[in-house]
Amino acid sequence: MNPETVASLEALLFASDTPLPLERVAEVLDLPVEETRQAVDELRAACAEPGRGVVLVEVGGGIRLVTRPELAPVLLRLQRLRVRSRTSRAAIETLVIIAYRQPISRGEIEHLRGVGAESVLTHLLERRLVRVVGRKAAPGRPLLYGTTREFLEHFGLRDLGDLPPFDPPGAPPAPGNGSGTTAGGGGSEASDVLPTPDSRATEPGADGPTPGPEEEPANPRPAGEAARPPAGAPPRV
DSSP states (O other): OOHHHHHHHHHHHHHOSSOBOHHHHHHHHTOOHHHHHHHHHHHHHHHTSTTOSEEEEEETTEEEEEEOGGGHHHHHHHHHHHHHSOOOHHHHHHHHHHHHHOSEEHHHHHHHHSSOOHHHHHHHHHTTSEEEEEEOSSTTOOEEEEEOHHHHHHHTOSSGGGSOOOOOTTOOOOTTOOSOBOTTTOSBOGGGTSOOTTGGGGSTTSSSSOOOOOOOOSSOOOTTOOOOOOTTOOOOO
C-alpha cells in the first residue's frame, strides 16, 4: 500500500469528529472499498506499535481515531488546567450576567455589557462553564444560555443559591452609610473631592499674598514740592 494513502487516511480520521463509514472514506480517497480496507488495516497496525498515542477503532458504524485508554490521566490533567486557567475580565462579566439572569439570550447579554459577546460566549461554551438551555419565545428564536455543573465546581458552589447577593449598579447606598460613595465606584463623589471654580479666590496664597490696607510713606512731602534728587546726584540743568 502506498504510504501516502495511509497518511491521507490518518489525516482524514484525525480531522473528523465523528466515525466515518468505510464507503465514505473510499469516496473521499477515491479508492475502491477493498483498497480502503487494506489502508485501514495498515493504519490500525501502525497505531498499535509502542509509543503511539492513538488507536484506530470501529465504532458507531464507522472508523475513527481515539486516544489510548491508558493515557486518560494525562488528558484529565489537561482538562483541569483548562478549567483553572485565568478567566478574562470580559468572561467574568459575562458569567456574572448569565449566572444572575439565566436563562438569557446573547442579545440581552450584549445589551447589558454594551459590547459584542459572541467570542466570549464561544470561549465559555468551550470551557463548559455555560451551556445552551433552550430558545427564547421571540422573533428569531434566539438561544438561551445558562450555567453548568462545571461552573459550580469551578467556583466552589453547591448550587446557584450559594451565589452572593448582587446589588445592581445604581442602587442607593445602604442606610446609615453616609460615606458619599457611589453604587459602583466605591469612592467619594467627584463633587466632594474637586474644588469649586471659585474656591481659589478665597484661599490665601492662591494668587500671591492677600493685599492689605494701603500704607502711607514714612515722610510725606508737602503738596506741590518737587522731589529732591538723592545725595551725590549731579545737578539738573
